[in-house]
Amino acid sequence: MNTKVPTAHRFDSSDPDTISAFLTGAYGTELIMRSTERYRLRHHRIDAGAFWLETVEQTTRLDIDVGPIEALMIGQVVSGRVDRSCAGVNDRLGPGDVFLAAAPGLPFSMHWRPGKLVGCVLDRSVLTKVTGGTADDRAGATRFTGLTPISPGLARLWRHTTSYLNHVVLGNPSAHRQPLVLANAARMLAAAALAVFPNTTAGWPTAMERRDATTATLRRATAFIEEHADRDIGAADIAAAAQVSLRALQLAFRRHLDTTPMAHLRRVRLDRAHHDLLLADPRQETVSAIASRWGFLSHSRFTARYHAIYGIPPSRTLHA
Incomplete structure (x- = not known):
């Protein structure tokens, strides 16, 4: 992109x-x-x-x-x-x-x-x-x-x-240097445009797509996410790596993990940010910089999500 x-x-x-x-x-x-x-x-x-x-x-x-x-x-x-x-x-x-x-x-x-x-x-x-x-x-x-x-x-x-x-x-100069932040912003605009204006992307999964929504598909998809979480990837890239259609991929995540491919990617990136916070020197790193590195657009939303998963604010992890 x-x-x-x-x-x-x-x-x-x-x-x-x-x-x-x-x-x-x-x-x-x-x-x-x-x-x-x-x-x-x-x-x-x-x-x-x-x-x-x-x-x-x-x-x-x-x-x-x-x-x-x-x-x-x-x-x-x-x-x-x-x-x-x-x-x-x-x-x-x-x-x-x-x-x-x-x-x-x-x-x-x-x-x-x-x-x-x-x-x-x-x-x-x-x-x-x-x-x-x-x-x-x-x-x-x-x-x-x-x-x-x-x-x-x-x-x-x-x-x-x-x-x-x-x-x-765009009002946060520190985010401008983080490719994942800008890539996620572009995807957010595209997803909003597809939701707001009538278009041809909607549709139910076909019988073949339902057959493709297997645990093997899920394993290929999650392995690709783990390997490429630091890159600009989206659901379409994950589907291609898993060798299935986008709808089959979405159905596989919903059926076996009760989530979506992008939500799973965000969780993996949150875990990577947590790892970076554990290892970071608080004199040289900030929570905002680490969150931006992993593509989180909003510092406040990152903090809320981090607290919900780990039970403490990210600033406490950084200064532990």
Whole structure:
């Protein structure tokens, strides 16, 4: 997965040609903007490689035509109004609304009244890591069958997820140096997108997948997790190593361990963090640094989970 140290990019201009050139470069596709008035546009992006989180503000009525973008673009209206059209689907969106700008690979257009949007641009390779398959498997690739959330509750889930990542991950410079933290953040966004918007990944296990959910599958999967817990792996990688489908893997963990592959991976990483805390010098290490090393996004959640398993806070283990 393409993760990197997050970098901030800011743009602020009132020149239409400069704005159009900047946005075309920023999104890597043809972008045409029309307005009868002069206006100002501000753009702030945090680029973490596999995903971007950004804020865009502008001061007039804009008509925007955007060429095909392969990444998944998810927006939220903070203020103003947006009329978005893609493949014959038209939506009128107001403050608080969450939406897909377009199905990946399709062009779209927007009529945007003065206001502010926050957005997420997610590399489709992250979806592949979560759902399984390969980047070249067009037939089996996830297709989004709707451009608005399945329910208001799931729209809230998306808002909470992006707010959490902005504050806990991107707002924590020490986490920027930990590849597992950023990889887990990208997976969290992908999982949220798949939960929030209607798509083709849902389905019941087949008869073959139920037959594959054996203890032998579980042994292969847990051995792979033990060996690769320090790397950027997800359920799709574990399924490939176990030589079964993603649904068969999930069924095997549910049937034999009453858990999920990712929950088991988090438990293994918690055990590795516990081991590091036992061996660490408290004058040189911190609980937060060790938690981040093992991919835990939130220090408070790590502490609560550690206390629930080991009966003491991680700080006591470190200073024992």
